[in-house]
Amino acid sequence: MDKKDHHFLSDETVEEASRTFKVLADPTRIKILYLLSQEECSVTHMTEVLNMSQSAVSHQLRTLRGLRLVKSRREGNHFYYSCSDQHVINTLNQVITHIDCE
């Protein structure tokens, strides 16, 4: 391939892609996102199902919220979280599918 035919990524694109993959690189966030991709659920529920401390779950939810990958709604004393970025879920599912079919 001739050098002039190359496509180069802009720094912004590289950084954005890196951010996307960084979010998905942590086991805890993978579990949370995969769970939320199947059902909306409360922090308490996540904590129980994932067998993690409330604080750890909450901190990761903060990260995910900051990146607008999840959203929450209040119902009484509970906050119900759900996914808000289908593209990230698609990417996650694609990789998981590939792993599981090997």
Next chain:
Amino acid sequence: MDKKDHHFLSDETVEEASRTFKVLADPTRIKILYLLSQEECSVTHMTEVLNMSQSAVSHQLRTLRGLRLVKSRREGNHFYYSCSDQHVINTLNQVITHIDCE
């Protein structure tokens, strides 16, 4: 969704997915993989095109080699690297495409 209908990921699957995303989470590796997805090239060439130190490139290639995402062949004094995991390239391209079309 009823709890019994949930699909849970095994720890191994989560770990494997995490590993995959971790590799793609670093800007330098993204640049290297994207370059190699377009053409086989030598370490010297990568160093010049990516404007990075030889050592930094070489260290990252070691990481990528360890994970069998790239392979190399010798030709005289040069080592030519190329991609060896199309699935990872597909994942990378999918995310990049999504970013660039926004």
Next chain:
DNA sequence: TATCTATATGATCATATGTTCATATAGATA
């Protein structure tokens, strides 16, 4: 109003990761 429940958050600490610098190495060439 006092307290309880669910969630959020700040500080701290340990670990992981990427770069640089210095140097090693293997094959090519003088």
Next chain:
DNA sequence: TATCTATATGAACATATGATCATATAGATA
């Protein structure tokens, strides 16, 4: 054989990140 070139690698260092612990907070309830 001496040296040069391309690449690899180890040590050291700085930064980033995730978990935990303690505590704050807001709405519900007694």
